[in-house]
Amino acid sequence: MSNDAAFCGNCGSQLVSANDISEPDNEGPSGMPPGQMTSAEPAQEENEQFRILVTSVAKALNEGSTPSEVIRELVGNGYSEQAASRFVAQVDLARLGLRRVAPQDARGGGVKNMVIGGVIAGIGTAVTVGTYNSAGPGETYYVAWGAMAFGGIQFFAGLLTLLVGGD
Secondary structure: OOOEEEOOOOOOOEEEOOOOOOOOOOOOOOOOHHOOOOOOOHHHHHHHHHHHHHHHHHHHHHOOOOOOHHHHHHHHHOHHHHHHHHHHHHHHHHOOOOOOOOOOHHHHHHHHHHHHHHHHHHHHHHHHHHHHHHHHOOOOOOHHHHHHHHHHHHHHHHHHHHHOOOO
16 A cells, blocks of 8 residues: 555545556556466455455445545545446445345336235135134134235235335
8 A cells, every 4th residue: 555545535544546456457466467466465465455445435435425425535546437436336235235126126026025925815814714614603713814914914015116116
């Protein structure tokens, strides 16, 4: 890492400049392609610098900085806007533990949940009606309330996903 370190204006974390970390398509720190390093030391240093960069970006986002602010900070430290944008988006998604789902995929999941919920609620209702009809006066019958409740919740969750589109 260079001696004149930059710090994030929002969270105060130390940032790594673009000169300190090579992108995957560029040459590695030894001047050779990344897959042909002469020793483990440059790779370890590069991994540490990358870890510091990921940590500082995640920390800035956790502390309320918007992705745009973090991208501007990275661009100010020598990263291209496209690389910074892509990097911040990946860190943000990893930080949140989410995978972006296209709205049409979410709608398909909504229909699937509605079908599964309807089937489960239908089975619960059929068991309840069947045991009720087969029970004589004063005899015991089963109410499959768990299946009916779970199926109903699953159905309406799917309906909500379908209506909102997963956004």
